[in-house]
Amino acid sequence: MPFTSLGLSPALTKALVDQNFTVPTPIQQSVIPAILAHKDVLAIAKTGSGKTASYVLPLLMNVQKTFGQKNRHANVLVLVPTRELAEQVKNVFITFSQPLPESIKTLAVYGGVSINPQMMAMQGINILVATPGRLLELVASNAVHLSAIETLVLDEADKMLNLGFKEELNKILSLLPEKRQNILLSATLSKDLQHIHQILLHDPVVIKIEAEEESLDLINQVAYIVSEEKKGPFLRYLINHHDMKQVLVFASSVHQADAIVNKLRKNNIDAKAIHSKKSQGARTEALQHFKSGKLRVLVATDLMARGIDINFLPFVINYELPRSPKDYVHRIGRTGRAEAAGDAISLVSQQELHHFEVIQKKMGKKVNLIDGENIL
Structure with missing residues (x-):
């Protein structure tokens, strides 16, 4: 039609x-x-x-x-x-x-x-x-x-x-x-x-x-089992190893989002945070730069993700898991859009494994789990 x-x-x-x-x-x-x-x-x-x-x-x-x-x-x-x-x-x-x-x-x-x-x-x-x-x-x-x-x-x-x-x-x-x-x-x-x-x-x-299931078919999901203290280094490894040019990282809080950005910048990875404590000017600029490809990494909280609509976003990374399985689907749904495949990566600590099993059950999909401790 x-x-x-x-x-x-x-x-x-x-x-x-x-x-x-x-x-x-x-x-x-x-x-x-x-x-x-x-x-x-x-x-x-x-x-x-x-x-x-x-x-x-x-x-x-x-x-x-x-x-x-x-x-x-x-x-x-x-x-x-x-x-x-x-x-x-x-x-x-x-x-x-x-x-x-x-x-x-x-x-x-x-x-x-x-x-x-x-x-x-x-x-x-x-x-x-x-x-x-x-x-x-x-x-x-x-x-x-x-x-x-x-x-x-x-x-x-x-x-x-x-x-x-x-x-x-x-x-x-x-x-x-x-x-x-x-x-x-x-x-x-x-x-x-x-x-x-x-x-x-x-x-x-x-x-x-x-039809959430249909959109998930275009998303390649993988999860790495990583301790909380190794999540930062592992995130930087993923970004550099896969030469990620445009990656959206989800954090569970404003404080965590800022901490992730600070670590990335100290390691020469261009990153900005977008959350409710940022000024409107800073939020608008970060989002515009990310959408245009000028910003390599955008770290966001769940609320801010509602304004991030990019047809060909290649990578989404869950630094921490959201509380709700629906929020997980919403997060990874930022990629795999407009008939273009995308990658959704989750960093899961031992303490989060049970919750991740619940998310997979609600989602109706099994996610490949990889031991990330020995990769670094």
């Missing part, structure tokens, strides 16, 4: 070709027509399935029909849990809106940076991508008004609810017009999400595409 059969305008289909998108993913085949028809949508699909483009493309078409709103009154509101995802979503909107005949203004707002430039940038806004806390600050300052919102999108809705945004979401919902289109996108269907979807959505089109 080509994109031309989904009801998108010639300008958007040309933009897709220019960006090397040829065939819509399953989630895009279902979501695009539903949004164009102004239906409420609940879409459940794994990370990397094309969810962002599935709502960006039809919303750009719908927004073109609603010009002439008052100033500082956005038409579309997209709520996201992290600053990195806000920037990522904004960039997708901007990329696909460039060839359109009408100029569409998209802005991303989030905390951690000065609010004043964001307030001034609200002039002539059409599409607003926001984290909940900063949005409420802007509303309180009369910098933006939500009374003209025609479509609300909750992207990564499961993560927003898990991170405790429920109270802020309720405040935002109370400020929106009752008559609007609602779109919920999530990687999982949790109890909290079921509850909010029952309150929020009216006769929704429900699309559920859960």
